Amino acid sequence: MLIGFFTACQTGSVQEVHSTKETITKTTPLTTDIQRVAMQNTSQDNIIDNSSCFMIKFPYVVTVNNVQITINSSSDYQLVQYNINAFSNDNDIIYIHFPITVVFNDYTQKSIVNQSDFDTLVSGCQSNTNTFGKINCLTINYPIVINMYDSNYQIASSISIMDDLAMFNFISNLAENKFIAISYPITIKDQNGQNVIVTANSQFEDLIKNAVDTCSGNSNTTLDFMQIITANSWNISYYYNSSDRTSNYSGYNFTFNADYTVVAKKSGMTYNGNWSTSLDNGHRRFEIKFDSDTLGKLDENWKVFEFNLTQLRFRSEDSPTENDYLYFEKN
Numbered sequence: 001m002l003i004g005f006f007t008a009c010q011t012g013s014v015q016e017v018h019s020t021k022e023t024i025t026k027t028t029p030l031t032t033d034i035q036r037v038a039m040q041n042t043s044q045d046n047i048i049d050n051s052s053c054f055m056i057k058f059p060y061v062v063t064v065n066n067v068q069i070t071i072n073s074s075s076d077y078q079l080v081q082y083n084i085n086a087f088s089n090d091n092d093i094i095y096i097h098f099p100i101t102v103v104f105n106d107y108t109q110k111s112i113v114n115q116s117d118f119d120t121l122v123s124g125c126q127s128n129t130n131t132f133g134k135i136n137c138l139t140i141n142y143p144i145v146i147n148m149y150d151s152n153y154q155i156a157s158s159i160s161i162m163d164d165l166a167m168f169n170f171i172s173n174l175a176e177n178k179f180i181a182i183s184y185p186i187t188i189k190d191q192n193g194q195n196v197i198v199t200a201n202s203q204f205e206d207l208i209k210n211a212v213d214t215c216s217g218n219s220n221t222t223l224d225f226m227q228i229i230t231a232n233s234w235n236i237s238y239y240y241n242s243s244d245r246t247s248n249y250s251g252y253n254f255t256f257n258a259d260y261t262v263v264a265k266k267s268g269m270t271y272n273g274n275w276s277t278s279l280d281n282g283h284r285r286f287e288i289k290f291d292s293d294t295l296g297k298l299d300e301n302w303k304v305f306e307f308n309l310t311q312l313r314f315r316s317e318d319s320p321t322e323n324d325y326l327y328f329e330k331n
Contacts, residue, residue: 022181022201026174029240029315029325030201033208038167039105039134043217044074047081048094049118052133052217053125054102057109061097065090105134106172107165130310135208136217137191140164145183152177191215205323209315212306213283225277225284225307229256234312238327241297248294253331262288264295271295277304286314300324 024031043052048062048071059072064083069076084092099113102121112118144161161167174180185199188207191214198204212218234256236249252266256275264271273290284304290296302314309330316324 022184023179024181024201025179026171026176027238027244029238029323030205030208031171031174031180033135033205034140035168035171036132036135037138037140037208038164038171040103040107040164040168041134041136042103042105043134043136045071045077047077047084048096049102049122051122051125054104054110054121056096057101057103060100063095063097065092107168130308132306132308132311135211135215137211137215138207139189140167141187141189141195142167144186146170147181147183149179150175150177151179158183200321202321202323206317209305223308225304226258228307228309229277229312230258233331234328235331236327237311237329238325239298240325241300242322242324245297252295254328262290264290264292298326300326302326 040055042055045055046052049056056071059070061068061070062080063069064080065087067083069079069083071077071080080094096115096118098115098118099111100118101109101111103109110121112121142162142164144167145158146161147156147158149156159170161170182201182204185197186204188196188198188204190196190207191211196207198207234254236246236252236254238244239246239249252264255263255265257263260274260276262273262275264273271290271292273288273292273295275286275288277287278285286302286304288298288302290298300316301318302316305313305315305325307313311330312328314326316326318324
């Protein structure tokens with residue numbers, strides 16, 4: 001498969017103009033992570049709605065300790081906090097004036113007409129731990145130019161992305177047959193408020209990985225890795241090592257046992273191996289070993305990138321220019 005970018009010359013021919021290592025597709029981990037960075041920030045008003053699943057759309061009105069406050073922008077959240085802190089002998093209950101409109105991570109909206117509907121929405125969000133939401137503590141400085149190549153029609157083009165909403169929608173609507181590349185350098189504001197000049201995909205991935213590891217808004221401390229990995233059987237939903245090799249592991253089902261043995265089964269065949277996990281300076285490591293030639297290739301220096309009740313995501317940083325990925329999905 002041709003995975004380079006091409007641009008039309010004056011003669012009408014095409015030639016490669018971009019390193020394939022910087023080329024990504026809709027399903028590449030960096031692409032999906034960039035989309036998560038560009039999601040709507042729904043945790044900013046948690047003091048009011050107690051949910052990172054959505055935010056309440058401006059403007060709206062709340063009452064705190066008998067004081068009515070109009071929320072016109074994010075700066076007004078501080079008015080709520082001031083009122084809560086003003087006295088020590090009040091109840092600090094925040095009453096939302098309905099109807100309101102809520103905005104989800106993917107920028108979709110929903111009207112909520114009363115407290116009962118609101119409570120149902122919050123409860124449903126709190127019980128949903130099967131998806132990965134917004135990656136917080138990183139801000140993309142726009143505009144960003146993205147180069148594109150359509151493999152079906154061999155047409156090259158570029159687009160300028162002006163804000164998070166445009167970036168989110170661009171990736172959502174990206175066709176699987178299109179290859180894209182960010183026109184570097186770009187600037188990203190990190191969780192310390194510092195502007196970082198990014199010149200390559202691997203550097204962008206490292207920034208995202210650091211934010212996932214260290215930004216409190218991205219962690220889910222209620223989940224237990226050992227309990228989750230041993231409670232289910234898993235299949236490999238994505239494996240990247242220099243190229244996408246997911247298809248090599250189609251049909252394998254993995255069971256990780258509490259005694260650190262692992263069993264993989266496919267087409268009536270059983271393969272036995274071992275697995276281990278440990279904490280290294282606050283980072284969880286993961287190893288998996290099989291004698292099988294195919295399964296033995298999964299033995300890398302993995303670090304746990306993210307996990308939830310239905311997905312396990314590992315990342316290897318052995319190469320200074322490219323990262324490998326291994327994703328498991330619950331059967």
